Amino acid sequence: xxxxxxxxxxxxxxxxxxxxxxxxxxxxxxxxxxxxxxxxxxxxxxxxxxxxxxxxxxxxxxxxxxxxxxxxxxxxxxxxxxxxxxxxxxxxxxxxxxxxxxxxxxxxxxxxxxxxxxxxxxxxxxxxxxxxxxxxxxxxxxxxxxxxxxxxxxxxxxxxxxxxxxxxxxxxxxxxxxxxxxxxxxxxxxxxxxxxxxxxxxxxxxxxxxxxxxxxxxxxxxxxxxxxxxxxxxxxxxxxxxxxxxxxxxxxxxxxxxxxxxxxxxxxxxxxxxxxxxxxxxxxxxxxxxxxxxxxxxxxxxxxxxxxxxxxxxxxxxxxxxxxxxxxxxxxxxxxx
Numbered sequence: 001x002x003x004x005x006x007x008x009x010x011x012x013x014x015x016x017x018x019x020x021x022x023x024x025x026x027x028x029x030x031x032x033x034x035x036x037x038x039x040x041x042x043x044x045x046x047x048x049x050x051x052x053x054x055x056x057x058x059x060x061x062x063x064x065x066x067x068x069x070x071x072x073x074x075x076x077x078x079x080x081x082x083x084x085x086x087x088x089x090x091x092x093x094x095x096x097x098x099x100x101x102x103x104x105x106x107x108x109x110x111x112x113x114x115x116x117x118x119x120x121x122x123x124x125x126x127x128x129x130x131x132x133x134x135x136x137x138x139x140x141x142x143x144x145x146x147x148x149x150x151x152x153x154x155x156x157x158x159x160x161x162x163x164x165x166x167x168x169x170x171x172x173x174x175x176x177x178x179x180x181x182x183x184x185x186x187x188x189x190x191x192x193x194x195x196x197x198x199x200x201x202x203x204x205x206x207x208x209x210x211x212x213x214x215x216x217x218x219x220x221x222x223x224x225x226x227x228x229x230x231x232x233x234x235x236x237x238x239x240x241x242x243x244x245x246x247x248x249x250x251x252x253x254x255x256x257x258x259x260x261x262x263x264x265x266x267x268x269x270x271x272x273x274x275x276x277x278x279x280x281x282x283x284x285x286x287x288x289x290x291x292x293x294x295x296x297x298x299x300x301x302x303x304x305x306x307x308x309x310x311x312x313x314x315x316x317x318x319x320x321x322x323x324x325x326x327x328x329x330x331x332x333x334x335x336x337x
Contacts, residue, residue: 095324125176264314
């Protein structure tokens with residue numbers, strides 16, 4: 001007997017990487033921990049030239065397949081060169097080094113992934129001509145005149161639960177056809193594995209409905225919110241001491257420019273200072289302030305311990321890159337490095 005393993009990886013498309021996958025048939029006496037490496041044509045994924053095109057897939061995380069069911073699995077892979085070293089596009093490997101270096105600080109991440117459904121070339125819920133009513137009633141709304149795509153969202157939520165993804169919630173967002181799901185809190189490498197897998201499931205399930213999902217940070221120009229990937233973070237010290245919370249906010253400010261550059265393509269279109277964003281050229285933090293770069297939740301200020309929300313990352317960000325960078329910035333400052 002056999003089972004199907006969907007090998008999933010991140011390609012080398014610039015400026016925003018894309019997900020790829022293919023199916024391997026595996027003998028049922030092969031344990032998940034012993035899944036073999038596999039190869040692919042890197043010249044077709046922007047990861048190799050045609051005259052030296054072989055790249056390697058190494059399984060790093062396994063999830064039950066909620067679509068095929070049975071014994072079938074989804075396999076998150078990292079990309080290697082043929083000498084078994086990380087491919088230059090392998091951002092997971094770089095974050096794993098940072099996570100190991102600061103493992104004692106026990107950093108947790110919770111990521112809020114916003115995305116937008118499109119059908120027939122326009123956001124789901126937008127009329128054929130013109131625009132819908134201004135944003136205001138769509139956020140966490142209910143009713144066929146305010147919410148569009150709930151059937152896809154519910155199917156995706158259940159699929160993530162069945163796959164063992166650490167999904168923690170969903171909600172409709174401020175523009176028609178725009179939604180959010182949250183993943184975490186878990187560590188910097190694991191949250192990347194889970195978020196990328198949740199994205200793959202979103203795209204795959206939306207196929208069944210004839211709908212596309214995009215993480216474009218500004219899917220509609222004009223007076224509409226963009227799409228972000230707000231990133232919540234805490235270290236063990238932050239979960240115990242408010243001084244560590246403030247220190248983390250200050251540390252992020254010292255490397256603000258480097259962070260913005262790594263937070264997703266097109267960030268200038270989204271971080272304008274309007275639509276609940278801080279300007280991409282400025283850094284700020286504040287309690288309960290969604291117009292700041294970094295928000296300290298009001299409950300954290302009252303409890304004098306907890307976490308912070310970096311509101312700058314785009315919906316199209318690479319979670320390995322963002323979580324690795326935040327971990328390095330906060331933890332290196334705390335360690336006095």
